[in-house]
Amino acid sequence: MRSAIWVGAILATLAIASMFLLDPSLWFAPERNTLIVQTFVAAVVAAQLTLVTAMPLAMIISSLRNRTKTPLPTYIVTVCECGAVFKSKPMFCSRCGRRLQEPQTKQAV
Structure with missing residues (x-):
């Protein structure tokens, strides 16, 4: 669970850096802080959802490996x-x- 939060934080940091590089006027925009918070929250939530889908996938892969032993x-x-x-x-x-x-x-x- 912690690793998914770290992945979300790294993803959010890269997404925010990309937003500022693509649109330099965002530095001085009045909605800058809310946009940063929304992007960060969306990235962390997306990372948590990938964790939920990754667990069944890992179980399926391990069961397939156990069959061929x-x-x-x-x-x-x-x-x-x-x-x-x-x-x-x-x-x-x-x-x-x-x-x-x-x-x-x-x-x-």
Whole structure:
């Protein structure tokens, strides 16, 4: 929610700067302050509305990614050179202290 407010504030700042660059007479216009406030509020509200629409879209994308995942193996066994057997993929062997960069892993599918 805070990030959407920040995006709205940045968007409003850029929009106001663009308005002043496009119409220099706006600097001295009597309705300048109300126009700045209206632009700022509209940008923050637009950013909040994009947050509301982005959440369902993110959920849809994550559910599509979850469908394509590979199935989990039934068991994993890592065997060190010293003969120690682990039921996981540790980084170091607890028996000899070797680093298991490329562990010999057996996966049953």
